[in-house]
Every structure is written in structure tokens, then in C-alpha cells.
Amino acid sequence: MHLFTRGACWGISLYLCGTTVAAAQAQDNAEFLSQCPVRAPLFQLDELKPIRNLSTDAIGVRANQADIDSQTSIASFTGNVEVQFNDQYLLTEQATVNQATGNINASGATRFTDGYVQVASENFRLNSGTNRAYLAGAEYQLIDTGAHGTAEILSIAPEQVLLEGSTFTTCPTDDPAWQLSAQEISINEDEAWGEAWHAKFELFGVPVLYVPYLNFPITDERKTGFLFPTIRSSQKNGFEFELPYYINIAPNQDATITPRYMAERGLQMQAEYRVLTEDGFGQLNLAYLNEDESLATSDSRYLWRVEHEQNWSQHWRSYINALDISDDDYLNDFGSDFAGRADAQIYRHARLDYLDDNIHVMLRAEDFEILGNYRSPFRTVPQIVGQAEWQGPSILSYGLFSELTHFRNQEDSSEYASRFHIEPQVNLSIEEPAYDWLTELSYSYTYYDQAANEAGLSENPSRGLPQFRMRGRLNLERQFNWDNANYRQTLQPQIQYLYVPYREQSDIGIYDSTLMQDDYRGLFRARRFSGLDRIADANQVTIGASTSVFNQSARELMRFSVGQIYYFDDSRVNLFDEASQVSDDRSDLAFEARFRLGQRVFVNGAVQYDLEQESTRKSQTAVEYRVNESNLVQLSHRQVTNILNDDIEQLGLQTVYQVNTKWQLATNWYYDLQQKRTNDALLALQYNDCCWAVRVSAYRRVNRNLELQQFDPLSGEPEFDNGVSIQFIIKGLGSDNGNLLELIEQSLFGYRHPFYLSN
Secondary structure, eight states, rough: OEEESSOOOOOSSSSSSOTTTTTHHHHHHHHHHHHHOOOOOSSOOOOOOOOOOOOOTEEEOOSSSEEEETTEEEEEEEEEEEEETTTTEEEEEEEETTTTTEEEEEEEEEEESSEEEEEEEEEEEEEETTTTTEEEEEEEETTTTEEEEEEEEEEEETTTTEEEEEEEESSSSSSSSSEEHHHHHHEEETTTEEEEEEEEEEEETEEEEEEEEEEEESSSSSOOOEOOOOEEEETTTTTEEEEEEEEEETTTEEEEEHHHHHTTEEEEEEEEEEEEEETTEEEEEEEEEEEOOOOOOOOOOEEEEEEEEEEEESEEEEEOOOOOOOOTHHHHHHHHHHSSSOOOOEEEEEEEEEESSSSEEEEEEEEEEEOOOSSSOOEEEEEEEEEEEOOOSEEEEEEEEEEEEEEEEESSOOOOOEEEEEEEEEEEEEOOOOEEEEEEEEEEEEEEEEEOSSSTOOOEEEEEEEEEEEEEEEOOOEEEEETTEEEEEEEEEEEEEEEEEOOOTTTTTOOSBOOOOOOOGGGGGGGGGGGOOOOEHHHHHEEEEEEEOOOOOOOOOEEEEEEEEEEOOOBOOSSSSOOOOOSSSSSOEEEEEEEEETTTTEEEEEEETTTTTEEEEEEEEEEEEEEEEEEEEEEEEEEEEEEEEEEEEEEEEEEEEEOOEEEEEEEEEEEEETEEEEEEEEEEEEEOOSEEEEEEEEEEEEOOTTTTTTTTTTSSSSOOEEEEEEEEEESSSSSOOSSSHHHHHHHHSOOSSSSSOOO
């Protein structure tokens, strides 16, 4: 019988369960608990010496001395008495066996086991008729889990254990930090759960909670019940208390309902439903606050999210991920597991895909919601995309890309457009170990049917554009020896020529186009803008090179890349203003570097440097010392110049440090070097014991009032929100990963590894 396994959930009105954690968290918890001292069994199983050739339901006895009364059929045994009845063993100094009834009685110190529980008691009695054993003054321990306790009377029958006047704990020590004491506990292995009546929960010997009735699982099976609570306090929300209730609906379905009380705002209800099938998964999340008491308005505030992925067949699959909030300040005020507090937009999309060997057809709907007082973007409702590729003779291949899209403004239905795009392509591709070469020739035709509400727009504009692209790369490598170790260095220089003629496109509205970054990888893109509303003219050559060093285990120790575009002509196509045009002879010089210094030190950096102005346009650098997820330090610096005629420069420090097996510290700090202020800070301390854990954290972050527009992030004095949080965890009754890395990932500027500047 497996009793009280880790990850169990207690079905009582308090906070003793955690069955919804991910498998990775459960593994981390197991690794942590593996460092805890293992409680010694009450007696060693190798003391048991099975009696050979003993038939089923027969009682076998081994003792120093035996006395059998032929009239009463009672046999008395003394001295190292060992009694075996099926899989049950009794060790004592004195026992009597009624050969007629099969009853067994033992007085004095006894030891008993049936394979899943060990018991040391003051006496023992077995009723063979009901096959139930009774032990008084018992100390018991579960073999599989180490859970232990005492019982005034303990009775054991096949698949059932009954404890009267008992205690229970999973702490391995004799003086446990917590334990349950109950008038009666009943455990039934067949039903994989147990029941307790008149139970008290005790911390450090002090009763803190009385529960008339509770039920709990005795296997790894998920169980309906309450999860760990979270207690917080902040300036915006006041005192907060969350108490999740987990519902095990079916083996592949579950739900969690979480009341969240906020003293300044009221009671918010949150719910989550999850389903897993052989061909997909789904999840639904809801959060609802009927009236925010901190605001003058009586409007409700809510969040809903749905995600579903399904593989319908070998060729068909679908995916949907949609999130909606009641107002732009929802994420800032309440937070969410599905969007960051610093997010500037919410992205929703749904798609249906058909895939074959050469064909991919996608039906998609997309929606961007910009948070704040900005112009609403266009929805894609819907879009049909088709892409096909065929291998031609020898090194030739052919492709066809087509798209039919309808755009509509979210707030103004009179703003709409439909776009048809088709683009055939011919490729000549050569791939060899030492080099590869690609030549692409394509022609794109785009037709629009749009509402010409803005000045300069046409109702039915069209555009035809050829495009020619050549790219070649060399793959060079060498072996070298340094400090008595062998290494391999690779060098990959590459060159690309791109030509796209100019076409006037100002009569076309902008529905899904934006400027992409010119990092090292972006330098070799075929287009400067995303989407199809603007295709920039180009007559340019891109030159770049990347080199890496690998050790004997093929682990990359260093990578350095540098590249630049040389323009033969100015690019006259722009998005919204002339700032997106190209008027220089060359692009910013793009650098990317990554170093691994030993097993634990990483340095990652990316820079875009303007040679004309002799200044850095964008840069991000991170130096990280990383032992594991419980021990790391990352120092980062990020800089972007000329954003709305201002500069952004931030310094960040993120740390997770395991002081010892019990104490862990985490910090998250971001400092604005331009405004001379801290924008985001977090300090968390966690105590982990084999019996319990407590996590305390405090934060300070910028309060983003997007709807009220009280704070311009680039100027002026911001409003800050300060708060603290505390979470108490009972070990052995639930699962927790014992790691604070997840906590700093949820901050305003979350942890990232590796640190890249790329889109």
C-alpha cells in the first residue's frame, strides 16, 4: 500500500496541497527532498525470515520454546517469536496461537509489518476470522514514504488501516515541525484516499487549525482539495489573500478555482480549466472582479484567456490563443501568468493548417490590442496563406507564395481593406560542405481593395515588384591546440546582394507592416519591413562573418559575428515618415558576441553602432555566473538612443543564490541611468526545510497607469507601487520547486538567458 505520497492534496478548508505543479517542478521538489535525512525504519526488513513451504492462510511460527495444550488447542511460544500469516509478520517475545480459531495474541513489545506499514506496539491481537490485526500503544511508519506517527489503537485489515487517537507527519525527525493529530484516521488503498475525523493541524507543537473532517489521497493520484495560499500586501491592492481550490474532474481534466481577496479592491474570482487528449490540449482561464472598490466607477474588471491545440489528422491541425482584458490597466493592477506588466500590447490569434509534403495552407485570424491611448491597429479577419515548394531538375527549385487577407479597424468599421498577394519564385541552390550558394528570383503582385478614408489613399491600388537576391557563404574550419587542449575554430564569411526596384506605394494603407531590427541576422533578410504593405526598394550588398570556437566535446565556447549593409542607392520607401528611409551609404555596424568562460560564466552581447555619428544606437550586454537554477548572478546593461528624441539606458542585476540547503535569496534590480532612479526592484528570501518552507518577498516597481496616462516613461516623475508577499508551504503534502528563479522571471523586467538583441 502506498500512503501519503508527495504531491498529495488535502481536501480540507486550508492550504495543504499542490497537485497542479508541472512535472519539472515535481522533479525539482524530489531532488530537494532527496537531500533530506532519510528516516530509519522501525526495524530492518532483513530481520524477517520467511518460513518455507507455508501454504496460503496458514499460520507459521518460529520460536525458542513452544508449549501446546491439546485440550484447548492453544499454542504458547516464547523467546524470539516470529509469526507469519500470509504477507504479515509479527516479531515478539511471547505469543499465543489458537489453532482452532486462528487468533493470535502477543503481549509486551511487538513489531509488525504487512509490507506497507511497520508498527511497534505494546501488544498485538489478530482476529483471523475477520483478518484484522489490532495493536495498542502503536508507533507506525509507512515503508514507501517514511510518513510516521503514533496511535492509541491501530487496526490493520487487507487494503485498510484504521488509526484511533493518532498523529501523522512526513517530517523525518522525531520532533516534527508539523503534524496532524486526529481522533480517527481511515485509509483505504483500493479507493486511493483516506479520511480523518476531528483533526488538528499543529505547527511546532501548537495547534493552529481544527478540522472536523478531511480526506486525502494515499497514492500519486490527483485529489480534489485546497492548494497553498498566498498572502501579499501592496500599496495599490492592500492586504491580499489567495486560496486555490483544485478539482480533479477526470484523468485528463482538472480545474482550479481561486478566490483572491484584495482589501482595497474587493473579492476577485479566478478559474482555470485544463484538458489533455492524445491529439491535443486545451486551457481556459477566467478572472472577474464585479466592482473595483478603489475606483470611482462601478464597472467590472475581468480577464479571459483560451488556448487550444489539436492535431486532427496527419495533415490537419489547429491552434488558438486568445486573451482579453477589461481595461488597459488590468495587467498593471492585477498581474497575470499570461502577459507581463510591461507588455505594450495583447496578441490574439487562431489558425487552421493543412500540411503536405510540398504544400502548406493556413487559415488565420490575428488581433493586436495596443494598451494605452493609441490608435487601434487593424485586425486580420481572416487571412488565407498558401505556400508550395517543388524540387526542379538538379539544383533548381520552385516556390509559390500567396495570400488573401481582410483587415478591419477594431474601433472604426469604416476602415477596412482586402489584400491579395501572389509571389512565384525560382531558386538556384548549391550546398557543399565547404560552401553554399543561393540565387533567388521572384516577382510579387499585390492588389488592394481598401476604404480610401485617409488622404492620398486609393481605393484599388496594385503593385508589381521583381526581386533578385544572391547569397554565398564559405564554411571554413581549423584545428588548433592551446594550453594542452584541442579546439576547433569555424569561420563563416558571407555576402549577399539584394535588388528590388522602387515602386510608389504611398497610396496603400499600412495594415500589418513595421520596421524590423538591423541586428546581425537581420542584415541578411530579404526585406526591411514586416508584412506586405511596404516593400522597400533595395540595391545593396551585405557583408558579414561569424566565427566560433568549439572544444573537444563540440561545445561552443565563443561566437563572434559582425556585419554591415552597403547601399548603392537610397531607399525611398518609408512607413510613416522619412525616418524609415535609407539615406546613408551604409547601415549600422552590427556585432554579436557570446563567450562561455569555463563551465559557469557566460558573456552575451549585441551592439548596433552608427559609424556616421560615431555612436552606439542599440546595445545589450549580459554577464552571467551560473551554477544552476538555484545559483546564478546576471549583470546586464541595455541602451537605445533617440527613442522619441530621448535615450534609454538601464542597468540590471538579477541574482538567485542558494546560501545553504535551507536558505535561498533572490534579487531583481533595474536602474534607469538617464533618469537616475530605480524602475524595478525585488528582494525575496526563502527558507526550505524537509518539513516546511516559507517565502517572503518585497518589490518596488513603476506603476503604469496607461488609461489615465499619468506617467510618461521617458520624462517626469513616475508613480511607484510597493508591496510584500508571503507564502507558507507544507513539505510532503504538496509540491514546490524550491527555487526562486520563477519569481524573478515574473518581474517587470524578467530574467532572460541567453540575452539577445534579436527580434
